[in-house]
Amino acid sequence: MDQALSHPHIISLAAGFTDNPSLPVEETREIVQELLADERLARPSLQYGSTLGDAALRRRTVDRIRDGDFAALKSTAEDAGGRLNESIYQPQSLQITHGSQQILYMLTEVLFDPGDIVLVEDPTYFVFLGMAQSHGLRCRGVRMTPEGIDVGHLETVLQSLRKAGELPRLKMLYLVSYSQNPSGVTTSLARKAEALRLLRSCEKHAGHTVYLLEDAAYRDLRFRGSDVASALVLPGAAKRVIYTSTYSKPFATGIRVGYGLMPAALGRVVTRIKGNHDFGTAHLLQRIVIRALESGRFDGHLTALQRRYGQKAAVMGRALREQCGDLLEWVEPSGGLYYWARLRGRGTSGPKSRLFKAALKEDVLYVPGALCYADDRTRLKPDNELRLSFGNASEEHIAEGIARLGRAIRSLRGR
Amino acid sequence: MDQALSHPHIISLAAGFTDNPSLPVEETREIVQELLADERLARPSLQYGSTLGDAALRRRTVDRIRDGDFAALKSTAEDAGGRLNESIYQPQSLQITHGSQQILYMLTEVLFDPGDIVLVEDPTYFVFLGMAQSHGLRCRGVRMTPEGIDVGHLETVLQSLRKAGELPRLKMLYLVSYSQNPSGVTTSLARKAEALRLLRSCEKHAGHTVYLLEDAAYRDLRFRGSDVASALVLPGAAKRVIYTSTYSKPFATGIRVGYGLMPAALGRVVTRIKGNHDFGTAHLLQRIVIRALESGRFDGHLTALQRRYGQKAAVMGRALREQCGDLLEWVEPSGGLYYWARLRGRGTSGPKSRLFKAALKEDVLYVPGALCYADDRTRLKPDNELRLSFGNASEEHIAEGIARLGRAIRSLRGR
Incomplete structure (x- = not known):
């Protein structure tokens, strides 16, 4: 932010902002008109709602998750032991929040x-790391592969915790399982099944439930490939899987509505905390989302948005190949807002690195990859990666930003 | 809530909901139309804002507080040593939140x-007590008088903390200073000045700043008498007064926008916490409030709302005199949403009392006064008071609800 203010011509490939031109202005205008012109809906929309969240929104949301899981299970040949458990998708187990960030925060408070100790992916969503740190948690990193979490490494980490007598302090594995921020990786159901099995096997030594928190914030923003069923379909999910996601990124980030589906006993505690935070999420925002869903505008907009991000990702991919093919390596994402790139050869990318300064001099900003790794002294933290966002920048700026980044890297290698 | 669901004909004088028929449906419809029809405003309204809050809203908000304090100082003959300190009313010192409840929560987390130890009024806002308890705080109650906090008792409490060596644990005095929830009392500037002076005199022994948190949630909802300047005008306020309030209750509770103005160093910590909670309050809601303020609709609606609550308060006052004059005693509120009534003679009002059950049998619900007192074992907790809300119930239901309450009290005395 400071950097952007002091460099007015900067192109930011750092911010997690979403695409501006495609924001659903007309849809939202119509929705609010309809809501406030309807005698039955107008006043309730402007009054307090309940702490748990609007009943109609909770019903639609659990149905949506269930339908997604059902379709994903049906369409895949992979058999990872997933079976739809109808009793999990219950409106009373769903807490509506002011964006999905808030449910992550409240879960961190409660659990x-x-x-x-919390296990996180290497790399993971850096805001979660900041939150964990501010609550005094210890984070342990688990390696990633292109199919998602490295279950072999997860097993090693769990064994080392067991040997150190630390399992009683282990509470949760945090998994950003769809088009992960920052790596773009989507975790396969088989990986999630194996991870959950490993967590369950630790519970006897832990002396309590070890939760799997599946952060599905980017599930809707897939522009290629197939959806994967959530961990909610796995054996034992009812007691230990927490599923969080958001309506903000797939619709409009100015309308903050997120949610978490979780075991009932945990949900009751979270709702009490939500009461202390703010009594419940602004009702007008929830009603806008309900109407967007009911009227089909949400899905219509989402289809267009997926196409748009697919195009923007393609622009960034082309620019990377043309400008940085010899400088960086990366995997094409199939959804989300980010490319995750690694410097070829030597060199670092951290906020105090020569590259970061050279990029600033070229007026382009990226997120240094090291920020996405937990402070976990049991392993070295890579410092040669970059998170590059195609979310907010225009196609022209994406191409120009990558060209500038290429010049910045080259300027250092030329020396 | 449970009670209301299992008694469908119940009249609730308990809920803190606001008046339904007067909700600004047309105003909000026009505002959203204007916002989303304006090329410059539409997309930013639907995009993320900043963590601190919209700059235009912060500017308008500090100006509004300053103008209120200026006018209140000018119109009063009372000289409590208040002087407007322009340097306090700065947009960068103001944090926008998802309702004012959220700023109370974050301050509790931070401080x-x-x-x-936190000092609270006897009685005080019961949700704050729940929040304090969930953070493991110790609350000490300070007596109230019709002019606000009893400064003599405050001095006694501070002395006893000093003797017990507990001042280093004292962090804050929480004051609901305008048309207090639940008592309806507005604290005079002289009382606030004396309270602040006493807190300052403890800081040497405390070893740190002792904050005065002025919760002005009901300041706008005054329907009689004059406004009082906030504690921000008092000597030493810049370092230790935190002022919180909300746009939700005076406009629409479905639009949750609150704020806190505080010393800069504290504000920076609060903003970091806000980033962890939710990155910032939904931008669409902030833009609706800005336009409501700019267009004059906010103040127009507020004037009508004050008149409406004044009428509803008058209806409740008349019903109390006619139905409960011999059973209860109370002071007429000059703002807010509540009557605070005390049983004449013997009898208790708690959730397990015969009165509460008799009231339920008559299908009327109130908030037992004891819930509004901190768990403070250094004094007895009164158990013969009732909070009666005229916020949400219709005028007809207010009159009928008070009649039922009268019958309930009489049914017990008849025995």
Whole structure:
């Protein structure tokens, strides 16, 4: 932010902002008109709702998750032991929040004491790391592969925790399972099944439930490939899987509505905390989302948005190949807002690196990859990666930003 | 809530909901139309804002607080040493939140460690007590008088904390200073000045700043009498006064926008916490409030709302005199949403009392006064008071609800 203000011509490939031109202006205008012109809907939309969230929105949301899981299970040949468990998709188990960030925050408050351990992916969503740190948690990183979490490494980490007598402090594995921020990786159901099995096998030594928190914030933003069923379909999910996601990124980020589906006992505690935070999410926003869903505008907009991000991703991919093919390596994402790139050869990308400064001099900004790794002293933290967002920048700026980045890298290698 | 669901004919004088028929349906419809029809405003309204809050809203908000304080100082003969300090009313010191509840929560997170002490009024806002309890705080109650906090008792409490060596654990005095929830009392500037002076005199022994948190949630909802300047005008306010309020209750509770104005160093920590909670309050809601303020609709609606609550308060006052004059005593509120009534003679009003059950049998619900007192074992907790809300119930239901309450009290005395 500071950097962007002091460099007015900067192209930011760093921000997690979403695409501006495609924001659903007309849809939202119509929706609010319809809501406030309807005698039965107008006043309730402007009054407090309940702490748990609007009943109609909770019903639609659990149905949506269930239908997604059902379709994903049906369409795949992979048999990872997933079976739809209808009793999980219940409106009373769903908490509506002010964006999905808030549900992550409240879960961190509820599940952890300072000094407790959370397992995260290497790399992971850096805001979660900041939140975990501010609550005094210890994070342990688990390696990633292109199919998602490295279950072999997960097993090794769990074994080392067991040997150190630390399993009683382990509370949760945090998995950003769809088009992950930052790596773009989608975790296969088989990986999720194996991860959940490993967590369950630790519970006896832990002395309590070890939760799998599946953050599906980018599930809707897939522009290629097939959907994957959530961990909710796995054996034992009812007691230990928490599924969080958001309506903000797939519709409009100015309308903050997120949610979490979780075991009932945990849900009751989270709802009490939500009451203390803010009594419940602004009702007008929830009603806008309900109407967007009911009227088909949500899905219509989402289809267009997926296409748009697919195009923008293609623009960034082409620019990377043309400008940085010899400088960086990356995997094409199939959804989300990011490319995750690694410097070929030597060199670092951190906020104090020569590259970061050279990029600033070229007026382009990226997120240094090291920020996406937990402070976990049991392994080295890679410092040669970059998160490059195609979410907010225009196609022209994406291409120009990557060209500038290429010049910045080259300027250092030329020396 | 449970009670209301299982008694469909119940009249609730308990809920803190606001008046339904007067909700600004047309105003909000026009505002959203104008916002989303304006090329410059539409997309930013639907995009993420900043964590601190919209700059235009912050500017308008600090100006509004300053103008209110200026006018209140000018119109009063009382000289409590208040002087407008322009340097306090700065947009960068204001944090926008998802309702004012959220700023109270974040301040509790930031300022306190478990076991720390907060001073509260006897009685006080019961949701704050729940929040304090969930953070493991110790609450000490300070008596109230019709002019606000009893400064003599405050001095006694501070002395006893000093003797017990507990001042280092004292962090804050929480004051609901305008048309207090639940008592209806507005604290005079002289009382606030004396309270602040007492807090300052403790800081040497405390070893840190002792904050005065002025919760002005009901300041706009005054329907009689004059406004009082906030504690921001008092000597030493810049370092230790936190002022919180909301746009939700005076406009529409479905639009949750609150704020806190506080010393800069504290504000930076709060903003970091806000980033962890939710990155910032939904931008669409902030833009609706800005336009409501700019267009004059906010103040137009507020004037009508004040008149409406004044009428509803008058209806409740008349019903109380006619139905409960011999059973209850109370002071007429000059703003807010509540009557605070005390049983004449013997009898208790708690959730397990015969009165509460008799009232339920008559299909009327109130908030037992004891819920509004901190768990403070250094004094007895009164258990013969009732909070009666005229916010949400219709005028007809207010009159009928009070009649039922009268019958319930009489049914017990008849025995």
